Amino acid sequence: MAGGASAIRGTRVGSGPMGEQDHGHQADRTAVSYWDAEGNEVVKYYAADISEDEIPEVVDHPKSGLPAGRDKNDPPAPExxxxxxxxxxxxxxxxxxxxxxxxxxxxxxxxxxxxxx
Incomplete structure (x- = not known):
């Protein structure tokens, strides 16, 4: 190989034309906010067609480790x-x-x- 650099260096196989903005179809989803006792918010995403009773009321906050609930003014107390x-x-x-x-x-x-x- 004489001279210049390879035209495909630094690209992934099958990535398509450079600068391609569309990377496939994204499914519809619902964002649900949760707050812990320290006021930290975490947003979890669920499928848009999931029923309300399947969305959990309490999740663990990934950074504080505290339980987080959907009511900002009344977060769950730490265990x-x-x-x-x-x-x-x-x-x-x-x-x-x-x-x-x-x-x-x-x-x-x-x-x-x-x-x-």
């Missing part, structure tokens, strides 16, 4: 987070106090036997 549970708290949920005492006594008995007491 209360569960407190962290320790291993002991999970064990207490599974075992009664009597079972815990029995297991502790068995474990102490094994330790005492190892020590020769």
């Amino acid at each position: 209360k987070l569960q407190a962290y549970k320790s291993h002991l708290e999970y064990v207490k949920e599974r075992r009664s106090d009597d079972e815990a005492d029995e297991l502790l006594e068995d474990a102490l008995k094994k330790v005492r036997e190892k020590r020769g007491e």
Whole structure:
């Protein structure tokens, strides 16, 4: 190849003539705005022929992570987070106090036997 640059450099295969504005048909859609408790708005798009009851009332805001509702003046409250549970708290949920005492006594008995007491 002598001389100039390739005429197709930097273009996609099948892209059509340079400067083409029409990139296909876009389906009709409906824009729905949602607001979170901090006042942030997010717009979600749904098919124009979808029924109103199929559009969700609450979505998660992609940036704040808070729930966002369709009423700007009354956004949904953030969910209360569960407190962290320790291993002991999970064990207490599974075992009664009597079972815990029995297991502790068995474990102490094994330790005492190892020590020769």
